[in-house]
Amino acid sequence: xxxxxxxxxxxxxxxxxxxxxxxxxxxxxxxxxxxxxxxxxxxxxxxxxxxxxxxxxxxxxxxxxxxxxxxxxxxxxxxxxxxxxxxxxxxxxxxxxxxxxxxxxxxxxxxxx
Amino acid sequence: xxxxxxxxxxxxxxxxxxxxxxxxxxxxxxxxxxxxxxxxxxxxxxxxxxxxxxxxxxxxxxxxxxxxxxxxxxxxxxxxxxxxxxxxxxxxxxxxxxxxxxxxxxxxx
Numbered sequence: 224x225x226x227x228x229x230x231x232x233x234x235x236x237x238x239x240x241x242x243x244x245x246x247x248x249x250x251x252x253x254x255x256x257x258x259x260x261x262x263x264x265x266x267x268x269x270x271x272x273x274x275x276x277x278x279x280x281x282x283x284x285x286x287x288x289x290x291x292x293x294x295x296x297x298x299x300x301x302x303x304x305x306x307x308x309x310x311x312x313x314x315x316x317x318x319x320x321x322x323x324x325x326x327x328x329x330x331x332x333x334x335x336x
Numbered sequence: 337x338x339x340x341x342x343x344x345x346x347x348x349x350x351x352x353x354x355x356x357x358x359x360x361x362x363x364x365x366x367x368x369x370x371x372x373x374x375x376x377x378x379x380x381x382x383x384x385x386x387x388x389x390x391x392x393x394x395x396x397x398x399x400x401x402x403x404x405x406x407x408x409x410x411x412x413x414x415x416x417x418x419x420x421x422x423x424x425x426x427x428x429x430x431x432x433x434x435x436x437x438x439x440x441x442x443x444x445x
Contacts, residue, residue, distance in 0.1 A: 265340060265423070265435030266379070281432070313378060320431040324369060327378035 226250055227328035229314050235334045242301040244331050246314030254317045255297040256325065257289060259310040266313065272297055304335045338362045340436035342424050347442045348414055356409045356422050356439045364429025370398050370409045371423040373438065379423055383409070419443045
């Protein structure tokens with residue numbers, strides 16, 4: 224199994240509070256991704272990174288920011304959480320873009336009340 | 337827009353064969369992936385197709401027709417542990433994965 228961990232695994236927070244989710248990998252893969260998964264929807268890309276300090280927006284980036292100061296860590300921040308951001312968040316990694324599959328972390332279940 | 341369609345739910349019997357279909361309309365095509373996701377767990381990679389035809393891997397096979405925008409995942413000799421959701425994803429022209437909503441497969445004894 225690819226070495227990917229996410230923390231926290233579960234979190235309940237209130238509307239308007241900032242939240243940071245962490246993804247940590249031990250594979251030295253260049254690409255890291257943040258997705259959200261909601262019932263009735265496919266996985267949706269929030270942001271991704273193609274190297275240290277190199278990030279780009281995905282399909283549903285509004286309300287989220289990311290940072291990658293080290294190869295192994297990719298942080299996702301909700302600046303001011305809203306109930307619509309209640310979801311399961313998955314981090315994924317891959318060696319490259321073409322042909323390489325993505326390996327997923329265990330997920331973080333976030334509830335915004 | 338980009339779209340991946342899969343059936344929402346399918347039911348099959350232990351020991352039987354099931355085919356899960358996926359049709360796609362995307363801006364560009366750079367490969368199609370199938371993932372398995374058990375309830376409450378992360379998706380895990382099953383197969384990758386970039387050329388037309390059938391890729392076989394044990395009890396699982398995946399087929400691709402690029403001209404028809406169509407793929408299927410074939411599961412043989414079904415086991416109870418195959419009860420899971422199966423996710424189809426297409427890599428588009430920007431090398432981003434576009435995901436279907438997944439097909440929940442229920443296996444009955």
